[in-house]
Amino acid sequence: MDIEDLAQRVSAGERRALARAITLVESGRADHRAQAADLLAALPQDKQALRIGLSGTPGVGKSTFIESFGMMLIRKGLRVAVLAVDPSSSRSGGSILGDKTRMDLLSREKNAFIRPSPSQTHLGGVARRTREAVRLCEAAGFDVVLIETVGVGQSETVVAEMSDLFLLLLAPAGGDELQGVKRGIMEMADIILINKADGDLKPAATRTCADYAGALRLLRKRPQDPEGYPCAMTVSALEESGLETAWEAMEKLTAWRREHDFWDRTRATQARYWFTEDVKQRLLARLQEPEAKAALEALSDEVAAGEADPSVAAQAFVDRLGG
Amino acid sequence: MDIEDLAQRVSAGERRALARAITLVESGRADHRAQAADLLAALPQDKQALRIGLSGTPGVGKSTFIESFGMMLIRKGLRVAVLAVDPSSSRSGGSILGDKTRMDLLSREKNAFIRPSPSQTHLGGVARRTREAVRLCEAAGFDVVLIETVGVGQSETVVAEMSDLFLLLLAPAGGDELQGVKRGIMEMADIILINKADGDLKPAATRTCADYAGALRLLRKRPQDPEGYPCAMTVSALEESGLETAWEAMEKLTAWRREHDFWDRTRATQARYWFTEDVKQRLLARLQEPEAKAALEALSDEVAAGEADPSVAAQAFVDRLGG
Numbered sequence: 001m002d003i004e005d006l007a008q009r010v011s012a013g014e015r016r017a018l019a020r021a022i023t024l025v026e027s028g029r030a031d032h033r034a035q036a037a038d039l040l041a042a043l044p045q046d047k048q049a050l051r052i053g054l055s056g057t058p059g060v061g062k063s064t065f066i067e068s069f070g071m072m073l074i075r076k077g078l079r080v081a082v083l084a085v086d087p088s089s090s091r092s093g094g095s096i097l098g099d100k101t102r103m104d105l106l107s108r109e110k111n112a113f114i115r116p117s118p119s120q121t122h123l124g125g126v127a128r129r130t131r132e133a134v135r136l137c138e139a140a141g142f143d144v145v146l147i148e149t150v151g152v153g154q155s156e157t158v159v160a161e162m163s164d165l166f167l168l169l170l171a172p173a174g175g176d177e178l179q180g181v182k183r184g185i186m187e188m189a190d191i192i193l194i195n196k197a198d199g200d201l202k203p204a205a206t207r208t209c210a211d212y213a214g215a216l217r218l219l220r221k222r223p224q225d226p227e228g229y230p231c232a233m234t235v236s237a238l239e240e241s242g243l244e245t246a247w248e249a250m251e252k253l254t255a256w257r258r259e260h261d262f263w264d265r266t267r268a269t270q271a272r273y274w275f276t277e278d279v280k281q282r283l284l285a286r287l288q289e290p291e292a293k294a295a296l297e298a299l300s301d302e303v304a305a306g307e308a309d310p311s312v313a314a315q316a317f318v319d320r321l322g323g
Numbered sequence: 324m325d326i327e328d329l330a331q332r333v334s335a336g337e338r339r340a341l342a343r344a345i346t347l348v349e350s351g352r353a354d355h356r357a358q359a360a361d362l363l364a365a366l367p368q369d370k371q372a373l374r375i376g377l378s379g380t381p382g383v384g385k386s387t388f389i390e391s392f393g394m395m396l397i398r399k400g401l402r403v404a405v406l407a408v409d410p411s412s413s414r415s416g417g418s419i420l421g422d423k424t425r426m427d428l429l430s431r432e433k434n435a436f437i438r439p440s441p442s443q444t445h446l447g448g449v450a451r452r453t454r455e456a457v458r459l460c461e462a463a464g465f466d467v468v469l470i471e472t473v474g475v476g477q478s479e480t481v482v483a484e485m486s487d488l489f490l491l492l493l494a495p496a497g498g499d500e501l502q503g504v505k506r507g508i509m510e511m512a513d514i515i516l517i518n519k520a521d522g523d524l525k526p527a528a529t530r531t532c533a534d535y536a537g538a539l540r541l542l543r544k545r546p547q548d549p550e551g552y553p554c555a556m557t558v559s560a561l562e563e564s565g566l567e568t569a570w571e572a573m574e575k576l577t578a579w580r581r582e583h584d585f586w587d588r589t590r591a592t593q594a595r596y597w598f599t600e601d602v603k604q605r606l607l608a609r610l611q612e613p614e615a616k617a618a619l620e621a622l623s624d625e626v627a628a629g630e631a632d633p634s635v636a637a638q639a640f641v642d643r644l645g646g
Contacts, residue, residue, distance in 0.1 A: 037638045045629055132634055268627035275626040278637035279619065283606055283644070296602065303598040304591035306368055311455055314601035315360045321606070 003035055007042035013141045015113055025132040026118040040132060043139040050254060051134060053163030054148045055156045060171040061195045063102040065237035066146060070106045072243050073144055081137040084117035085130050085149045085159050124281050127158045131274055134162060160188045161270055165250055168192045172204035187219060190230050191249055197234035197242060205234045226256040292321065326358055330365035336464045338436055348455040349441040363455060366462040373577060374457060376486030377471045378479045383494040384518045385471060386425040388560035393429045395566050396467055404460040407440035408453050408472040408482050447604050450481045454597055457485060483511045484593055487586065488573055491515045495527035510542060513553050514572055520557035520565060528557045549579040615644065
């Protein structure tokens with residue numbers, strides 16, 4: 001594979017080259033990993049997209065929202081990429097993006113690019129691959145990269161760690177319940193969007209929005225937020241209402257953060273975080289190499305048979321691994 | 324430190340030597356780690372205690388239960404050690420065992436040994452240290468090792484992975500609610516104990532017990548369980564009632580598992596698990612060594628400044644680490 005050529009074609013915004021490049025970074029093969037590193041190193045570092053993380057449990061209308069919101073951005077002349085982080089997708093096949101037909105219009109737009117979650121059960125692996133895919137989309141000149149997650153396990157944290165903005169999409173709740181949204185997730189959100197503010201559900205959506213706005217006011221003020229953020233608002237992905245207002249809120253927040261130096265600082269912190277995570281992953285990946293794996297299994301048998309203490313055997317193994 | 328001598332004194336059941344040995348395995352210092360490995364290797368491998376994991380949130384009467392249950396075992400002529408896994412203890416100081424005075428009688432018994440959780444925020448570290456402390460207690464001839472946890476984060480899983488039996492201690496619930504016990508934790512439990520079956524709370528305890536018994540019957544049958552297990556029963560740690568019945572249930576289950584080869588098989592599986600975990604921890608610990616740490620920080624600065632891609636820098640770092 002000609003990596004230089006691929007890097008150039010990705011940078012020129014060719015969608016097929018982008019798809020191929022993502023397939024490369026998703027591969028676990030050692031030679032592919034080396035090629036992927038070369039590819040990433042060959043890409044220009046100067047293009048930045050707005051990375052928007054989007055979390056919402058199944059049933060809140062996430063794919064409809066992405067479709068409507070994405071089409072609105074396309075109409076504004078922006079290029080939109082959609083990626084997914086779903087560590088469960090290999091087991092359940094449950095990723096929304098596994099089914100592109102649910103984003104019928106967007107998937108046919110030449111200025112849109114939709115990519116399902118890499119199928120892998122290990123969140124760390126999905127995270128690294130998705131982050132590299134984000135970089136590829138940026139190099140390919142996309143203006144907005146939407147990173148969606150269904151919020152299984154720690155996946156919201158993973159997505160928030162690679163996003164400039166984090167959106168939480170919710171459905172109208174009955175009564176004044178706060179849908180059991182974990183406090184930690186609330187604290188990650190920059191904007192909470194109550195979807196389905198249409199038809200019969202509109203009053204419930206308005207009430208739910210007020211509840212969340214109240215809850216957000218109780219959270220400690222974060223340095224990266226201007227007055228009035230984080231905020232809650234209603235949208236209807238179905239009727240395509242509220243989307244402009246939501247986009248304005250995102251643009252305003254982004255502009256403020258750029259101006260007050262939080263944009264660069266957050267990206268730098270995130271880059272450090274991913275670098276450290278990546279080092280750990282690669283270090284642990286050594287245990288999967290054939291020789292190490294065989295030695296590990298042999299020692300594991302001794303430990304299971306009670307012939308060696310786990311700690312003592314572990315020390316011996318790591319010493320032997322050298323380095 | 325004379326490790327041979329320490330190993331002998333631990334094996335002779337000297338409590339002060341045991342305390343000193345646990346302090347050694349809890350230390351993070353490299354020279355102490357090496358000595359700890361020597362110590363563990365020098366211990367006899369043939370003594371086994373009954374390892375009982377005990378989980379329960381604050382307020383269910385865990386320390387009172389340990390006191391009453393432990394004293395009952397002592398009266399039976401058994402030697403009882405109590406250890407804790409509490410990854411939050413260094414932050415909150417919240418470990419029950421941090422306050423030995425709450426187990427007033429037990430802490431004064433010469434056949435009892437109580438040790439609070441090693442103070443560390445990292446669950447992996449706490450887990451390894453606790454598992455090594457269990458081994459030391461076994462070598463010191465304790466018959467029962469109780470490993471308690473308040474169930475923060477993944478700590479129940481950690482404790483279950485080092486236990487022969489796993490107990491879940493609960494308080495009586497109002498109405499027919501199941502106290503929001505996570506399904507995963509229910510599935511780990513061998514015996515659910517509803518505490519505080521005394522005074523005004525007795526009817527509620529009986530009802531809660533029936534609710535859990537019903538819920539347990541809905542779970543899939545596990546191969547390691549004889550007929551009638553997992554089970555739920557009421558106890559009163561305060562009035563010391565139900566404890567004999569609970570102990571009989573534990574003995575019966577243990578005997579069945581020994582007879583049907585599940586005891587050895589579970590221990591072998593656990594030993595494999597801990598060996599693998601320990602290898603990973605030790606591998607990652609290399610990143611904390613001065614030279615690696617300095618190199619990591621320098622590269623991290625480059626990554627944060629946008630001069631290098633996180634993946635590319637990570638690959639370069641791991642290559643340089645060698646091995």
